[in-house]
Amino acid sequence: MFIDSHCHLNFPDLVSQLDQHLAAMAKNNVSHALIVAVDRAGIPGILKLAEQHPQFFASVGMHPDHENEPEFSVEELCELSAHEKVIAIGETGLDYYRLEGDLSWQRERFRVHIRAARQVGKPLIIHTRSSAEDTLSIMQEESARDATGVMHCFTESKEVAKAALDMGFYISMSGIVTFKSAQDLKEVAKYVPLDRLLIETDAPYLAPVPFRGKMNHPALVMHVAEEIANLRQITLDEVARATTENFFRLFAAASVSETVPA
Numbered sequence: 001m002f003i004d005s006h007c008h009l010n011f012p013d014l015v016s017q018l019d020q021h022l023a024a025m026a027k028n029n030v031s032h033a034l035i036v037a038v039d040r041a042g043i044p045g046i047l048k049l050a051e052q053h054p055q056f057f058a059s060v061g062m063h064p065d066h067e068n069e070p071e072f073s074v075e076e077l078c079e080l081s082a083h084e085k086v087i088a089i090g091e092t093g094l095d096y097y098r099l100e101g102d103l104s105w106q107r108e109r110f111r112v113h114i115r116a117a118r119q120v121g122k123p124l125i126i127h128t129r130s131s132a133e134d135t136l137s138i139m140q141e142e143s144a145r146d147a148t149g150v151m152h153c154f155t156e157s158k159e160v161a162k163a164a165l166d167m168g169f170y171i172s173m174s175g176i177v178t179f180k181s182a183q184d185l186k187e188v189a190k191y192v193p194l195d196r197l198l199i200e201t202d203a204p205y206l207a208p209v210p211f212r213g214k215m216n217h218p219a220l221v222m223h224v225a226e227e228i229a230n231l232r233q234i235t236l237d238e239v240a241r242a243t244t245e246n247f248f249r250l251f252a253a254a255s256v257s258e259t260v261p262a
């Protein structure tokens, strides 16, 4: 079975067809999906989905692209993450691609998330875009290695992957790895140790080949796994087993209400 380690199933276009997406997950052997928060408004809906469906886990946090939102304090994030289906803090990180100008608020927000993750002992979901250097230095300065976590939708170089791996982080591949143009990323997917790899859709974005350009959903994570199996010359089964074990090892809180699948 497969786990989608990062999706936004609570977004209106996806959640309006929830039954369909659950059926597709069952058909493709996708046992679980982690629904990742991007803002305050989405969190109650994510928690409700996670409470109602054993397939779903939740995270709490605020995405670096969400400007002008009231910031979370460390205490508030800690309180929200006490919910038993919340297994991670994020998504958080830096994004210098989408926004310009003085982004010191982004860096401060990122630090708050790292402090909360360390305090509650739940791993971080880190988004980094055109900002790898600052992302890694803040991770160092705030001792993110104590919380660990995942570099989600990874699109950076081998060197950045190595730096994150050295801090105990996992690397998650999205549908981008299936794109013909992503030759460097395909190399990273071969480079990362199998016991540190995760797979994700980042749905509704970034549908993998052969669905590129369409709306993405958790069942399609299987195609990310297929690409990794091809690249590493291992069986799809091995990718399924490794990435599922990795998920439950990293997100230890997920195992509390779950039996780890064999």
Ligand SMILES: [Zn+2]
Pocket: 091, 127, 152, 153
């Ligand atoms: Zn992201």
Ligand SMILES: [Zn+2]
Pocket: 006, 007, 008, 036, 091, 202
């Ligand atoms: Zn995301």
